[in-house]
Amino acid sequence: xxxxxxxxxxxxxxxxxxxxxxxxxxxxxxxxxxxxxxxxxxxxxxxxxxxxxxxxxxxxxxxxxxxxxxxxxxxxxxxxxxxxxxxxxxxxxxxxxxxxxxxxxxxxxxxxxxxxxxxxxxxxxxxx
Numbered sequence: 001x002x003x004x005x006x007x008x009x010x011x012x013x014x015x016x017x018x019x020x021x022x023x024x025x026x027x028x029x030x031x032x033x034x035x036x037x038x039x040x041x042x043x044x045x046x047x048x049x050x051x052x053x054x055x056x057x058x059x060x061x062x063x064x065x066x067x068x069x070x071x072x073x074x075x076x077x078x079x080x081x082x083x084x085x086x087x088x089x090x091x092x093x094x095x096x097x098x099x100x101x102x103x104x105x106x107x108x109x110x111x112x113x114x115x116x117x118x119x120x121x122x123x124x125x126x127x128x
Contacts, residue, residue: 011108014051015101017044022097029090032076042071048100060103066126067096092124 021044028037049064070093075086 010051011104014048014104017047018097018101020044025093042068045071
């Protein structure tokens with residue numbers, strides 16, 4: 001990561017954006033007619049990805065790209081969401097958003113990138 005000093009300035013905003021994404025996605029799961037909540041989640045993940053681009057954290061950028069793909073493939077109707085695949089995708093998204101939050105905490109403490117910490121999570125997202 002080339003911009004460790006930048007991380008310190010954007011961490012609070014990143015955490016806020018991750019929290020908003022989590023809240024929006026949970027709101028969508030409660031009421032799947034609220035497509036704006038899903039769109040807000042996708043927008044937040046794209047913003048987070050953009051910050052990781054600035055921070056030159058390629059692994060986190062890729063993680064957000066995979067999460068974005070999964071969000072765009074999410075079954076938006078109740079019948080498909082209740083399938084095993086729909087439930088698996090839903091759980092993967094919830095876990096991924098929580099993981100991003102933990103990863104930010106890790107980055108802030110260590111101020112060093114360990115891309116290998118994201119490999120298993122990226123594989124899980126792809127398996128969706």
